[in-house]
Amino acid sequence: MKKILLAFDGSNASEGAFEFARRLNELSPILLTGVFLPQAELANLWSYADGVGSPLMIPLVEPGESELIKENIEHFEERCKHSGIEYRVHKDFFDLALPELKKESRYADLLILGSEIFYENIHAGSPNDYLEDALEDVKCPVILVPEKFDFPENIILAYDGSEESVFAIKQFAYLFPELTKKETLLVYISNEAEEDFPDKIQIEELAARHFNNLTMSKLDIPKKHFSTWASEKRSAIVVSGSYGRHGLSQLFKKSFVNDLIAEHWLPVFIAHK
Template identity: 25%
Template structure:
């Protein structure tokens, strides 16, 4: 059973409902999907809020939110989707722990940036680094995918991200146009396993093309390329461990994330 985890901002709006609606046309092909939403609430006045008092806040102080959650549960049940939500204090450890048994973590940019205070992005990037499943970061108005952009630099991490995406979405999105995008310092630079990757993707998707861009600023090139399309999704092997130090090394995804506009799929080993 495919299992999806969604982080919800305090406004909650209609994002979870969009995810439920999208499930049948974008997400998993078979089995009964399971969607869990995490409503993250920031501690008030700097005081610690335990799970019991957080539950009371939602039940007693926010009847509108309670009603919306009830409607989401009903809608999901009518579509054959298992949906539940969890309340938690504003921290990252619970999210990371839950990703162990999930197939996908979905975060809106609004929810992502709830984890950033000033210039401190350590909490957000800790989620990206430590997540045990792939992550999608998307705008709240996300409702369609028309173009897939697979970023590829010849490294195992980018191939790994593409394989994960194909596993989760290949059957549903096989008719979408795919661009395999590589950014190099010159046109003569060799990209390892490019032919093998092309063959792999063509076995799944019907419309696949190679795109080579020359530039030194990888983030800028990827971002500007994606902006050419209507409703693109960029796939990146954004965070990889060093074989020597096992430290996490951020990649071009960082600057794209801070622009808060392009939907991203991020996976790492």
């Protein structure tokens, strides 16, 4: 059984994120922990500087928003009961310091986030600091889920030869053995037609041991076009590494899945060390 965190903007619970968790529970029972945070504070929590000597307290919640959060918690509990999901609700997060909230992800196998709440009121195609900061210090893999999606029937492993991309592939296989039987495409994107597939023998030996229906392909397209290419693959999930030594925030500065996340086309699995 996996422990999965479901983090909500407390006043705008993501139906897409819950639905993804529900489908995972159908494959294999999970423990689902709902974390409900005030909207303004969820946007700011992760941006506070690390290394502060005293605990950082979350500001008070407006009364009207508090009622909305309570309603969403009740809705979450009702849906979990109806779906037969074992669950927990952390109702005391308003009083916890930032380090405690980050620590929660250390004791989880996976964090699921509704991606669209992170992209409100920003320029199209450019992830905001909110999402970057929120993901940088997460201690477990993350799945970003659009509100409308098809549950994965095929898997796209985004590979660039880096240690981070290989790590993400392994983490996905370890976490979701139930999905590894599905049609899987390991894709290497290169701007140069003559460029070799990096460590092709080694990655094939690894991936083929975990993914039963594996195909490998080298795409001779600009990396900036990867998102458009992937968006045409229905019922897929994209597996991506962080592509940077400074954590997941580097994904949005360098990765070719940037637009894919920003446009909410497909669920995206991200893992970093």
